[in-house]
Amino acid sequence: EAQVTQNPRYLITVTGKKLTVTCSQNMNHEYMSWYRQDPGLGLRQIYYSMNVEVTDKGDVPEGYKVSRKEKRNFPLILESPSPNQTSLYFCASLGRDRGFNEQFFGPGTRLTVL
């Protein structure tokens, strides 16, 4: 089954404690991205990656890092989380499985930073 998986699904942490949210896709897609979703602000792109070792900033990259060492994985790193990073995070991969560029979203990670 084609899917994007994220872990953990829920995380409560404290300010300043480094954390990593993992993302993995099994569709051999080259392009992957991270979004955050906040009430009243909608979905905003954090970072994206066009391929292994190629990453670039989205609309709201401050406070986040990413890496792309393997095609299937695209972890999101918060080195010193702050309360304003409390949000719902989605990983997505982009493929042309149906003949057009389609974003496949993961199930989401709800992060609370105290």
Added chain:
Amino acid sequence: QKEVEQDPGPLSVPEGAIVSLNCTYSNSAFQYFMWYRQYSRKGPELLMYTYSSGNKEDGRFTAQVDKSSKYISLFIRDSQPSDSATYLCAMSWGSGGGADGLTFGKGTHLIIQP
């Protein structure tokens, strides 16, 4: 003026009604228009995908794009309680993702009353 405007709702309609969901946008360079459906606690999933102006039908769903008015619509016929979800419009100037990026509306929360 925000790039994509979408009424957040909630929009509540009785089962069987025709639902009309809309977005307006300001960037005339947008060429690809998408509608995503997001159930509570889930990631968005692509419903409809349209290139440039015109209509596209898929079962009970019809997507319309009017580039001259910078206005897109999603119609749901014979609405069902299972259609209750948040509907996000998204658009891009490139082929629907990648470095072109996707700009999302904030989503409309739809409730279909049994």
